[in-house]
Amino acid sequence: MTQPQTVIVGTGSCIPSRRVPNEAFLEHTFFQEAGLPYPAGETARIVAKFEEITGISERRYAAEDQVASDLAFEAGTQALASSGIDPETLDYVIVAHNFGDVKADHRRSDFVPTLAARVKARLRIANPACIAYDLPFGCPGWLQAVIQSDYYLRSGDAKRALVIGAETLSRVCDPCDRDSMIYADGAGAVVLEAQSHPERVGILSHAVRSDTLEHAGLLRMDRSFDREAEDDPLTLKMKGRTLYEYALATVPGVVQQSLERAGLTLAQVDKVLIHQANGKMDEAILKRLFKRYGVAEVPAGIMPMTVSWLGNSSVATVPTLLDLLLKGKLDGQSLRPGNHVVFASVGAGMNINAVVYRVP
Structure with a gap:
């Protein structure tokens, strides 16, 4: 009997509609690490240099009434729809993130219940054998969750996993730090399935x-x-x-x-x-x-x-x-x-x- 192979059978994403171009930062007052503001007139140069160094000209921010689990739910819903599978047949729902749900009007991280539990509940998955948990691993968290899922699926003890990465970095960055221009919000998801194929895929x-x-x-x-x-x-x-x-x-x-x-x-x-x-x-x-x-x-x-x-x-x-x-x-x-x-x-x-x- 050949070992199962882990295949992507569905994908989804949530790209927030709020566009924030670099020009939006021209009215910012950026501070240096020592706590002193950059000299007057420096902001335009900072913004131009930022785009030259990073290649970023705009980014997306979540709407005021959205949190990371909302974005995760949307991406997960899309991935399940594109896969065509019954959500009740999922063995795992794993959400990779680093800050939990952070609301627009304050910066407290909310981790309880887990984002995965919130997503599973909103997907109306009743199956208690579908295990929902979060994975904080920095930016590589989504890929690490894929790696974990691969072990589960190749073991033969699991058949399907929904793996989501969601974050609202705009809620945890320092608006006085020029590095804040790098960060954005969004979510992406895949459905993984254990399959048998005659060749390695x-x-x-x-x-x-x-x-x-x-x-x-x-x-x-x-x-x-x-x-x-x-x-x-x-x-x-x-x-x-x-x-x-x-x-x-x-x-x-x-x-x-x-x-x-x-x-x-x-x-x-x-x-x-x-x-x-x-x-x-x-x-x-x-x-x-x-x-x-x-x-x-x-x-x-x-x-x-x-x-x-x-x-x-x-x-x-x-x-x-x-x-x-x-x-x-x-x-x-x-x-x-x-x-x-x-x-x-x-x-x-x-x-x-x-x-x-x-x-x-």
Whole structure:
């Protein structure tokens, strides 16, 4: 008897309708880490430099009456609809996030009940054998939940899993920090199913790395740069340059490890779907990956991107990218049966993961 293979049978996403262009930040007063405001007239230069460095020109924010579990529910509903399965046959509902539900009028993280429990309840799934839980793992959380699900499904003890990544980073960033322009809101989801095929398809391999000893603090929660702020909750902080260097040094190796475990070379890869953190950083990571294989020129179109218009929505970026790709919503991009896809992500922890997938 052959071992079951984990296949994606449905995808969905929730892209908030509220567009926030870079021009919206021109009225902001940005502060330096030491607590001093940047000199008058510097904001326009900061905003222009930001777009040059990151490639981000706009991002999406959730509506005032939405929280992360609302976005997760919408993405999950779409994924289930596209899969055509009965939600009662799900064995797992896993929601990856990092901050829970954060309302627009305050910045308290709400984790109880879990977001997965809230989504399962709203989907009206009565089956008590469908286990709902959350997974906080930084930006690679959704991909880590996919990896966990692969173990469940290949074991033969589970048949289907709904895996969602949802986040509202606009509610936890510091508006006085120029890094706040990176962050966005959104959700993406997949339905995974254990299937039997005569050839190797679906998830072929994965690799994970966690560097906490020297790098746990590269992304952290801390007070606002505006030391005089009356309402001063903890906000998301990033050591951007160090994080950039860490990602370039480590992500290509994890991707290579996953390919080696799948018995593939980089030349056999048709698409690389990487966490949409920073356009320039992702391009540099891809170049570094190809350099490891002795290839100087990266093939055109191998890495679809959405960060320029969706920003960085953490766990939501990769499943949203996949949903748009499979549904023909990215110009000039598509996937065909037999294509090999590499998923990769890096984020708080610091954690890195990669999955190799063959389209059935």
